[in-house]
Amino acid sequence: MTATTQRSTGRRRAGPGLGALASAAVIAALGAVIGGRPELAGLAAVVTAPLLVSLLSSDGPRDLAVRLSFDSDRCTEGERVTAAVDVEADAPWSSAEVVLRAPRGFAAGPAVRSLVELRPGTSDPDHGPGGDGDGAPGGDGDGGPGRYPAAPIEVPVGGEPWQPVDPVRASVEVDLWARAWGDHRFDAVDVVLHDRLGLVRLEARTDPAARVRVHPPVSKVQSLLDPRTTRLVVGAHRSRARGRGIELADVRPHVTGDALSTVNWRVTARRGRLHVTDRHPEQASDVVLFLDTFAEAGGATDGTLRLAVTTAMLLAERHLGALDRVGLAELGGVLRWLPMSTGVVQLQRIVDALLDANVIPSGVDKTIDVLPTRAVPDRALVVGLSPLLDPRGMRALVDLRARGRDVVALVCEPEAFLGPATTPIEATARRIWRLERERFEVTLAEAGIASARLPRAGELEPVLSGLLRARRAVRVTRR
């Protein structure tokens, strides 16, 4: 549960009915005076009654508080999130019209625009919605007015301190369906308060600045990418060095300093001389997920960026689970990076950063020179996630490899997100485009970067296996 509260001062407006009644009253009164017909004065009196009631009942304070809360600040695509809008105003407003402006990633149910009665709230000086941003529901959860702890009685500006006005409040619940992954911000809640007859309105727009993060549905992956170098920390990667570990490396004659526990007694007995077993230690490594956000194919709900983000989440979770340090670098219209770290908190950071990833068109010729050194350390395995649509993304990976980084590339297949070519010209253009992308892949291979294609749908496991095979095939030279 997350909640934000905003206070706002509304603008009072006369509805169309109020002007109509006023003009009718004036015309009838004039007719009565000019024509000398008291009956028309009676007509004017009838018309004036609701006019006066509306004007008098709406002549009050104009401050109101709007609280927006969600039952969950995270969900998966296709899931439902319930947003609750609580409106609190000082008397005497009668009903509230609440319009929640949902971001594009959400499909709203029928209740996104609500008209509710404002009812007197109960006073509880210990609890209030007042802007702490993290209030918890304290009522019985029936969804009606008074569901949240009531605010203390507030004295309206200009009012007498010994005659406080009881606040009136209303709650609206709105069902929202998450359509597209991402970090979605709710920027506006429009509230229109009506008087008892609906003739006078108090309009206010609040900016609750609430956010809901929508995750793409992800599965699990077992494979780990194999970094060339490891750290001197216990992990899950087989190190090239020799030491204490599980995997057998070699059996050699005993030299001074070898521990007795490493003596291989079978070989010693057969050879008649002390032999020891060498093993590869299991160590952790560093992984940097390099996201190319220069361009994407497909839409917001399903595209190459979504594919890259989903894969990056899976890899981050898997490698952090294997005690690796994982970082994130995003190069595109905007440059962002997350220094490497370990643990669940780092996974949370990476996932949040990935959900905020976006393709922002830019014509700036960015290279990896704009990346700080600590964003992509020397000994880290760089996993490039790119659709290879923009040469700048491809060039960044090649440059990283040229500077001695250990780089692999997972190419998000953009063609799967495009419709079939409908005209001969389009088909020809598509073939040329395909050739250009193949040239990018050849360039990667020539630079010593193993790559594998990420299909639109399907398991990641065989892709990673293919990448590991390709990595063994690529001749690696450390420059």
Next chain:
Amino acid sequence: MMMRLRLQELVRTPPRARRAEPVAWALAGLATVAGVAVVALTLVRADAPPGAVGVVLGLAGVIALAGGLLRGAPGGVSWATTALTTGYVLAVAGSENGGDALEAPLVGVLLVVVAVVGTWSFDVRRPMVGRREVLGARAVALVIVTGAGAAASWLVLSIGLAGAARGLGVTVAGLSAVVMLTALGAGRLRRLG
């Protein structure tokens, strides 16, 4: 693990938004019927040329009302109420037979229905939850306010038009106006502190 895994079959789709709002159309229909009734009462009073003009104005008002309600233009309600009122006032003021127009408070009630209910129909034009409760409360308030106004108006008119008691009626009406204005002023002063 913070990411909740969901199977594809659990993915739900949002319900389709409803397009038509019968409540809004019912309110619009009620306002239009009230407008037609005002024109009918204008027609009853139209026994002179100003009355004929009033009927034409009233018909124009009904057309403006229907058009405004159909097209979602709130200005139509304002123009329609003004035209209907002007038409009836012309018919009564220009009447030559001199009869008492005791239906005037009823016309006032109908004009209130045109203006207020027509406005409500705009409020509930889009799908909204909770509109029935709000409309119910508004209707009760409208009946009370308009009923009280009409009753007072009829009372004053009956007394005022009763020949010898005309002076008494004017006195009651004047006193009522003075009391109302005094109460208004006092309330305003109290708010200003």
